[in-house]
Amino acid sequence: MNYWLMKSEPSVYGIADLKRDRQTIWDGVRNYQARNFMRSMQVGDRAFFYHSNTTPPGIVGMMQVVETNVIDPTQFDPQSEYYDAKSKPDSPRWQTVRLEFEKEFAEIFTLDLLRQQFTPDELWVVRQGNRLSVMPVEEAIALRILSQVQAI
DNA sequence: GCCAACGTTGGC
DNA sequence: GCCAACGTTGGC
Numbered sequence: 001m002n003y004w005l006m007k008s009e010p011s012v013y014g015i016a017d018l019k020r021d022r023q024t025i026w027d028g029v030r031n032y033q034a035r036n037f038m039r040s041m042q043v044g045d046r047a048f049f050y051h052s053n054t055t056p057p058g059i060v061g062m063m064q065v066v067e068t069n070v071i072d073p074t075q076f077d078p079q080s081e082y083y084d085a086k087s088k089p090d091s092p093r094w095q096t097v098r099l100e101f102e103k104e105f106a107e108i109f110t111l112d113l114l115r116q117q118f119t120p121d122e123l124w125v126v127r128q129g130n131r132l133s134v135m136p137v138e139e140a141i142a143l144r145i146l147s148q149v150q151a152i
Numbered sequence: 153g154c155c156a157a158c159g160t161t162g163g164c
Numbered sequence: 165g166c167c168a169a170c171g172t173t174g175g176c
Binding site for chain 2: 031032033128129130131
């Protein structure tokens with residue numbers, strides 16, 4: 001079982017949306033490194049839900065991977081902003097995962113707090129200029145974060 | 153809204 | 165295969 005961190009802008013899709021939907025396909029990722037991490041995910045892995053582009057940014061909850069190697073349907077949808085004309089149905093470029101809501105934190109674990117507790121080597125999200133939207137989190141780091149939060 | 157960081161594209 | 169131009173991310 002591995003831990004991950006996945007970013008989303010709450011104005012696009014936030015923890016409240018996942019709580020309502022219970023499950024979601026994590027679509028729209030168009031970065032190869034992020035995609036490769038999602039390809040390596042396994043059922044039962046847990047992921048921190050990170051709110052980006054908001055005040056303050058930070059981790060707001062936990063999700064669980066319930067299905068792997070999901071073809072991102074938006075790549076074939078010309079109406080979607082994530083449409084990829086170069087991706088063909090017989091060899092899709094973009095795979096993702098299905099995630100299930102696990103819990104929402106009583107309080108956001110802010111980026112500022114993460115910076116105070118972890119070095120950029122320990123936790124990639126605190127690296128300056130990091131634009132990666134899916135990244136691994138070491139178990140020891142994940143457990144330190146989880147020991148400091150309460151679920152709603 | 154600004155802009156630094158940085159990934160991608162495409163001409164050569 | 166280099167790299168300038170361009171587009172996007174995301175903190176502030």
